[in-house]
Amino acid sequence: MPSKSSKALICPRCRRLINGDEKHCPFCGLPNPASGWKRYVFAFNMDDGSMLITWIIRINLALFALSLFIDPRSMGMSYNPLHMLSPSNHSLILLGATGSLPIDSYGRWWSLLTAGFLHGGILHVGFNMLAFYQLGTLASRIYGPFRMVLIYLGAGVCGFGASYLSGVPLTIGASAAVCGLIGATLYYGKSRGGIWGQVIWRQIGGWALGIFAFGLIVPGIDNWAHVGGMLSGALIAWLVGYEEKRKTSAVHRALAIVSILATGLALAWAVLSTFYLMLLA
Helix, strand or coil: CCCCCCCEEECCCCCCEEECCCCECCCCCCECCCCHHHHHHHHCCCCCCHHHHHHHHHHHHHHHHHHHHHCHHHHCCCCCHHHCCCCCHHHHHHHCCECHHHHHHHCCCCHHHHHHHCCCCHHHHHHHHHHHHHHHHHHHHHHCHHHHHHHHHHHHHHHHHHHHHHCCCCECCCHHHHHHHHHHHHHHHHHHCHHHHHHHHHHHHHHHHHHHHHHHHCCCCCHHHHHHHHHHHHHHHHHHCCCCCCCCCHHHHHHHHHHHHHHHHHHHHHHHHHHHHHHHC
């Protein structure tokens, strides 16, 4: 317990009550817990990641609805269930679809951040969000929510980067980022080993095989984004480590917050510029 002569504070990392003059937190070992910048970085506490996962799903659904609103003609029903309620390419490009067309023709490099929040149909967004909810929850337990979102956003950018380099003209969807979570959990299962590691490896390995098979059977699937996302997800996971080996640090939190802010700014720019163009039309 803190003494009466010192100012008590909450440790930015573990949220325990400590002395304000502690050199290290006696509970989690954080150096200089009274440091101002650490208090700001650790203040963004996402607990188990459920809030973060919920907001990412909400943003995906909101942007899907907005993409339909921009071009109401795309709301017509299709005989192909995969194309049901499909936004037009025009609305998707406006909102930040990526690929060689938006990047080379319009210089939209920021679309590498936004394309993972856009979808081409009701089943597309439904399947991706269901997969993200399950894998994101698991990855949050393994890596903590900050590293989970860092892997998710980073793998999305890398996956779409692979698509761009391979010459894919237009691509969207959260599957690149979801594949990043698959790669990260596969790395965890292989690295951890033991019975639990083997269970994770086998279960998530089934997801990976299913995605590859789906990509080979169904036309129009961006397999480059899937492969790029999975490999980069495993690489990022190796770089940042997981909770059992390395606790979430201020660096992890800072990188995650920067990634979230960069993605948020890119999405805001895409939406605001779209409405501006609609007003001019």
